[in-house]
Every structure is written in structure tokens, then in C-alpha cells.
Amino acid sequence: MATSTTSVPALRMERLGKRFGTTDAVVDLSLIVPAGEVFGFLGPNGAGKSTTIRMLLGLLLPTSGAAWVFDAPAGDVERAHEMLAYVPADVALWPALTGRECLSLLAGVGPGIDAAYRDELLERFALDPDRKARTYSTGNRQKVALVAAFSTRAPLLVLDEPTSGLDPLMEREFRACIAEAAARGQTVFLSSHQLAEVEAVCSRVGILRSGRLVEVAGMADLRRLHRSEVIVELAAPEPGLRGLADLPGVADVRWPSPLRLELSLTGPPGTVLRALGGADVAHLEVREPSLEEIFLDYYGQVPA
Numbered sequence: 001m002a003t004s005t006t007s008v009p010a011l012r013m014e015r016l017g018k019r020f021g022t023t024d025a026v027v028d029l030s031l032i033v034p035a036g037e038v039f040g041f042l043g044p045n046g047a048g049k050s051t052t053i054r055m056l057l058g059l060l061l062p063t064s065g066a067a068w069v070f071d072a073p074a075g076d077v078e079r080a081h082e083m084l085a086y087v088p089a090d091v092a093l094w095p096a097l098t099g100r101e102c103l104s105l106l107a108g109v110g111p112g113i114d115a116a117y118r119d120e121l122l123e124r125f126a127l128d129p130d131r132k133a134r135t136y137s138t139g140n141r142q143k144v145a146l147v148a149a150f151s152t153r154a155p156l157l158v159l160d161e162p163t164s165g166l167d168p169l170m171e172r173e174f175r176a177c178i179a180e181a182a183a184r185g186q187t188v189f190l191s192s193h194q195l196a197e198v199e200a201v202c203s204r205v206g207i208l209r210s211g212r213l214v215e216v217a218g219m220a221d222l223r224r225l226h227r228s229e230v231i232v233e234l235a236a237p238e239p240g241l242r243g244l245a246d247l248p249g250v251a252d253v254r255w256p257s258p259l260r261l262e263l264s265l266t267g268p269p270g271t272v273l274r275a276l277g278g279a280d281v282a283h284l285e286v287r288e289p290s291l292e293e294i295f296l297d298y299y300g301q302v303p304a
Contacts, residue, residue: 089161
């Protein structure tokens with residue numbers, strides 16, 4: 001089981017910032033991640049996610065502000081790393097060692113491991129631990145780091161683009177492992193630009209844009225803050241519905257045909273449903289936006 005540290009947040013950042021020369025990589029970032037939460041840290045490449053994580057790991061000194069891992073300052077690497085396990089986007093291993101030997105070395109860092117669970121994970125991730133690390137593909141190096149992290153008893157897992165190089169079947173195992181970690185009470189801080197991955201496993205997300213945190217919300221709350229797509233198919237034309245564009249929250253009203261109405265809606269659908277009450281509606285569909293669509297609302301472009 002994970003070490004009990006639930007009396008304090010797993011991660012706390014207060015006005016954290018990092019400047020490289022004249023470039024602000026992270027700006028005034030304040031965030032609290034409670035113990036036991038699966039938190040998604042979203043943003044395209046270059047948004048400042050990895051820089052933030054390096055400051056949390058004590059690998060970079062912040063230009064301003066401060067961060068804590070449970071009750072340990074992030075800069076106190078010895079204390080902080082006793083409570084976390086980290087998986088980077090690009091895993092480097094000791095090339096002359098086998099995967100099993102690498103796992104044994106990694107097991108000596110932090111509060112220990114669940115050896116039986118580690119053996120189970122080797123099977124689930126289809127990893128041959130007796131090959132030399134130099135022979136591993138990118139995906140297999142990633143598997144070694146994931147097995148090491150998920151088998152640890154560390155109360156915090158920091159995962160920075162952890163599924164790079166994994167095939168879809170292994171991504172499914174990764175998501176199952178996230179759920180199992182959460183069930184054990186471990187905190188997961190998942191940095192990713194793979195929106196479907198975050199949508200599948202996280203209960204709350206933060207969106208980083210150009211080094212600034214522009215939104216922190218639960219998945220359901222995040223969707224409620226944004227538009228839904230409403231599609232109405234009519235059995236007969238209804239000229240009175242032309243006034244829908246004037247209703248609060250309604251935007252981008254489209255009539256692909258006299259019997260099909262499409263619109264975007266912000267907020268609850270009650271006003272639109274009441275307006276439709278007198279029409280001969282054959283089919284009504286209200287579709288929530290995906291996390292990717294929400295993300296594009298902030299960036300106005302396809303994520304990198």
C-alpha cells in the first residue's frame with residue numbers, strides 16, 4: 001500500500017515560475033493536487049509542462065515561487081524523492097544491464113516496491129526482463145520505467161508523457177494501472193498532450209498555455225463551462241425556430257436543410273428545449289464536447 005500522507009496535498013505550487021534568459025517558460029503557476037487524485041496536466045509541446053515537472057523534481061531551480069511534494073520542499077530532493085516515482089517521456093537505462101537489473105536498481109529508490117505486483121506487470125506489459133537494456137526499443141524502455149513506477153509504494157506518481165512508444169494494447173494496460181494506483185490511494189500527476197488518455201483516466205485537469213495555467217476543473221465541470229452541440233431533425237418545417245439565435249447561450253445556428261437544425265449551446269439546454277416544445281421534432285441530439293474540442297477552444301489550433 002502507498003504511504004499514508006493524506007493530511008497534506010500531494011503537490012503544492014505557489015506562484016511558481018521559470019525564466020530562461022528573456023523567455024518565460026512557466027509563469028506564476030499556483031496549483032494544489034490533493035492526495036489520492038488522478039490529475040491531468042495538459043498542454044501542447046512547449047507549453048511548459050516538462051519545465052514544471054523538472055522543478056517539482058528538483059532538477060531545475062525556480063526563478064520565482066516555490067513547490068512542495070507533500071510536506072517536503074521540491075528542492076529537498078532526498079526527502080521529496082522518497083515519496084514519488086517518476087516516468088519521463090524519453091527513458092534512458094543502463095545499457096549494459098538487463099531490464100531486471102535496472103528494475104532492481106530502481107527498486108532501491110524511494111519507499112520500496114511490491115515485488116509480486118512487479119512480476120505481474122512484467123507479464124501484462126509483455127516485457128522480457130532478461131534482455132540487455134541496449135537491445136530495448138523505445139517502447140520497451142518505457143515499459144521498464146512504467147513497471148518500476150507502478151510497482152512502487154511511493155504515494156505520488158509523476159508521469160510525463162509516459163505512453164510515448166507504446167502500442168494501443170499497452171496503452172490499455174497503462175490505463176488499467178492508473179486505475180489500480182488510484183484504488184490503492186496513490187496520487188497520479190499525469191502530464192500529456194494525448195487528450196483521449198487524460199479524458200479516460202483523470203478526475204480533474206489543468207490546462208497550461210504558454211506557461212500559464214488557464215483552467216483547472218473537474219472533467220464534468222470543464223465540459224459544462226463550454227459549448228455543447230445540439231442537432232435537431234424536424235418532421236416538418238418550423239419557421240418559428242429561426243429566432244433560436246437570439247436565445248441566451250445559443251451560437252452558430254446552422255440550417256443544413258429545412259428539416260435539420262444545428263447549433264452550439266453554452267450552459268444548460270433548458271431554453272432551447274422549451275423553444276422546441278411546439279415543433280414537430282423527429283430526433284434530438286445533445287452532444288458534449290470532447291476534451292480535445294475543449295482544448296482547441298483555448299488554443300484555436302490542433303494540439304502539437
